[in-house]
Amino acid sequence: MLLTAKDVAKAFRAGERAYPVLYGVNLDLKEGEVVALLGRSGGGKSTLLRILAGLIPPDGGEVRFKGKRVEGPVEGMAMVFQTFALFPWLTVLDNVALGLEARGMPKKERLERAREAIALIGLRGFEEALPKELSGGMRQRVGFARALVVEPEVLLLDEAFSALDPLTAEGLRGDFLDLWLSGQISTRAVLMVTHNIEEAVALADRALLLEGSPARIGKEIPIPLPHPRDPSDPRFRALVDQIYEALTLREEVERRLEEELLRLPDAPVGALMSLAEAIARLGGRADLPPLAEEEGLEVDDLFPLLEALELLGFARVEKGDVELTPAGLAWAEASLEERKVMFADHLLRRIPLFARLHRALLERRRIPEGWVLNRLKEHLPEPEAKRVLSVLLEWGRYAGLLAYHEGSRMLHLPPGPR
Structure with a gap:
């Protein structure tokens, strides 16, 4: 066992209020395996990865690396981020060697090690190039080289392929998998956060699903396929379907909780x-x-689109499939004007938060944007409150149930309100 998390909890604070993100997270990472961590956007995946790496402390529980408690960045672990995170004024060679310099390694040795890592990741000949001279895929290869040069036993990947176009990402994934399977790198285990289910099935030995709010590890799905893996293989597709189904299953308790928290x-x-x-x-x-x-x-x-269609009563998601309700089918086939009327009707009947807002507008005729935002901030962190407000405004304006004046930042009823 290389890395373990036991009862890890984390909350972010805004003023005196705490907003739980993770609670009771338990996780093991064993030698010789690649593990994928999946979950809905904003569910705490990257936060958990940073806690495991020692970059941020947990509020509760503990993380142990090779049996020793993690209380800060640990020698023996390295991370590759979604964004390239390179110093633009440093060459490829200097960017890769930076971590070794921080460890006090003599210049000659660290440059030699950096050149070896650059060659290993397929960038020989670009040692003196600046990041701006490289394509996105090449810059991410520099990120991999910078992580691998310190010879980590555990490599953490935070959506490391997601910023790349599909062909570039596929090439880099394949090259990294070749290095891992051939034993050309010192890494003994990999934990990867991804939102790409096919990527998880292509690379990982098992998938862990973050569920709930605050999030916890809810389900583990083994991926026992031998390498190389063919995406057209029925076994591959079956695992993709299984993970989709698991991610779309939502208990009614969790749904009610999210509605109480006013999340849209x-x-x-x-x-x-x-x-x-x-x-x-x-x-x-x-x-x-x-x-x-x-x-x-x-x-x-x-997933946010599916959730919205469900909330509005236009669709049902079950066992990895989505089915339009009769109302949803009628909405999809209606004219543009008919769609607006149907959307308004479902918005008022199915979204309590919007119904309350619309009643307030009928009573007051005009409401300051700040008043609505402050009500939301009583239950949500400010960034989330602003996001929910933007959804309310877009849905309400489309439905013709409210109007918004940019200059005065006022919500008001449109001419001839329903």
């Missing part, structure tokens, strides 16, 4: 209409993985 999914109306139309074209029911692929949607894009 980040779902633009245009994207909702496009998704509903796509499901309608497929006969009103669709399997989530091929639907996501057809619409070019990642998990973090797809």
Whole structure:
């Protein structure tokens, strides 16, 4: 056992209020395995990874690396971030050697080690280049080289491939997997945060799913396929479907909790209409993985749209499939004006938060944006409150139930309100 987390908890604070993000997280990482950590956007995946790395402390519980309690950055672990995080004024060689310099390694030795890591990751000949002279894929390779040069026993990947275009990401994933399987790197275990389910099935030996709010490890799914893995293999597709299904299962208790906390999914109306139309074209029911692929949607894009369609009463998500309700099918096939009327009706009937806001508008005619934001901030952190407010404004304006004046920052009833 290389890395363990026991009963880890974390909350972020705004003033005197605490907002729990993680609670009771238990996790083990064993030698010789790649583990994928998945969950909904904003669910605490990256926060957990930073706690494991010793970059931020937990509020409760503990993390141990090789049996020793982690109380800060640990020699023996390294992280590759989603963003390239390179110093723009340093060459590739100097960026890679930086971690060795911080450890006090003599210059000649650290430059030699850095050159070896650069060659290993496929960038020989670019040692003196600056980051601005490199493509996105090459810059991320520098990030991998910088992590590998310190010869970590545990490598943490925080959506390390997500900022790249699909072909570049596939190439870098393949090269990294070759290094891992061939034993050319010192790393003994890998923990990767990803929102790409196919990526998890392609690389990992098992997948851990973060669930709930605050989040915890809710389910573990083994991925026992031999390498190399073929995405068209029925066993591969079955595992993708299984993870999709597990991620879309939501207990009613959790749903009620989120509604009480006034959370609304980040779902633009245009994207909702496009998704509903796509499901309608497929006969009103669709399997989530091929639907996501057809619409070019990642998990973090797809799930908020599905959640919004469910909340509005336009769809049901069950066992990795989505099915339009009769109302959802009618909405997808209606004219633009009919859609607005139907959306307004469902918004008032199905979203209590918006119904309360609309009643307040009917009573007062005009409401300051700040008044609404302050009500939301009583229950949510400020960034989340602002996000929910933006969703309320977009949905309400589309439905013709409210208007918003940018200059005065006032919400008011549109002419001829319902």
